[in-house]
Amino acid sequence: MSDIKNYRTDYGKQELNHKDLPENPIQLFNAWLQEAIDTIDKDANAFILSTVDTNAFPSTRVLLLKEVSDEGFVFFTNYNSNKGNEMEVNPKVGLNFFWPSLERQVRVQGVVKKVSDVVSDSYFQSRPYKSQIGAWASEQSSRLDSRASLEERFHHFSKKHPQEVPRPQHWGGYIVKPKNIEFWQGRASRLHDRFTFTLHQGKWKVDRLFP
Ligand SMILES: Cc1cc2nc3c(=O)[nH]c(=O)nc-3n(C[C@H](O)[C@H](O)[C@H](O)COP(=O)(O)O)c2cc1C
Numbered sequence: 001m002s003d004i005k006n007y008r009t010d011y012g013k014q015e016l017n018h019k020d021l022p023e024n025p026i027q028l029f030n031a032w033l034q035e036a037i038d039t040i041d042k043d044a045n046a047f048i049l050s051t052v053d054t055n056a057f058p059s060t061r062v063l064l065l066k067e068v069s070d071e072g073f074v075f076f077t078n079y080n081s082n083k084g085n086e087m088e089v090n091p092k093v094g095l096n097f098f099w100p101s102l103e104r105q106v107r108v109q110g111v112v113k114k115v116s117d118v119v120s121d122s123y124f125q126s127r128p129y130k131s132q133i134g135a136w137a138s139e140q141s142s143r144l145d146s147r148a149s150l151e152e153r154f155h156h157f158s159k160k161h162p163q164e165v166p167r168p169q170h171w172g173g174y175i176v177k178p179k180n181i182e183f184w185q186g187r188a189s190r191l192h193d194r195f196t197f198t199l200h201q202g203k204w205k206v207d208r209l210f211p
Contacts, residue, residue: 011186103186
């Protein structure tokens, strides 16, 4: 194994200055996401979702962001998955976007709720056929005895729905309504720029934090 103690990166490609911050952090998030999509070859919309179980143990996993607006951050998954069960009990979640080549991180804390059936249906119908069948085939996070069983289920549901695939009731979207959003831009000598936006009575307040 390589010597990770001496594996490090110097940052300093860009700055984030107080005077350049918009009043609405979603505007800055959109600009950063667009730059990521334009410059990163794959999964620029990936983020880590943190949830907490009933023993206060956190879990994290990578998901794909499918929409962002003033209403919040939208992703899609299986409602019966581990994360689905955890969010049912505790809808407080954390999101983390990390774009290493841009030397940027965005952290979000918020409260999640399911999107409407209409929104889930519309997104499900826009997915490729095989992804739609995959949503039927996967009892996400449940124990699976073999790869063959998964492929049999895929085959079974593709026979059952050869063309039009209805959305499974256990599959759909969530929207995270943010209560704070933090932007981190890497700088030289570990003197990074770090700003946190907090929602106070419907208005965003911004503070610079020590890095
Ligand atoms: C790049 C990437 C993108 C992913 N996107 C999604 C997604 O959008 N929705 C989803 O349910 N799982 C997605 N996954 C799989 C999740 O990370 C996770 O394994 C799965 O949702 C089960 O998590 P859970 O058992 O904690 O519920 C993705 C994984 C990777 C690596």
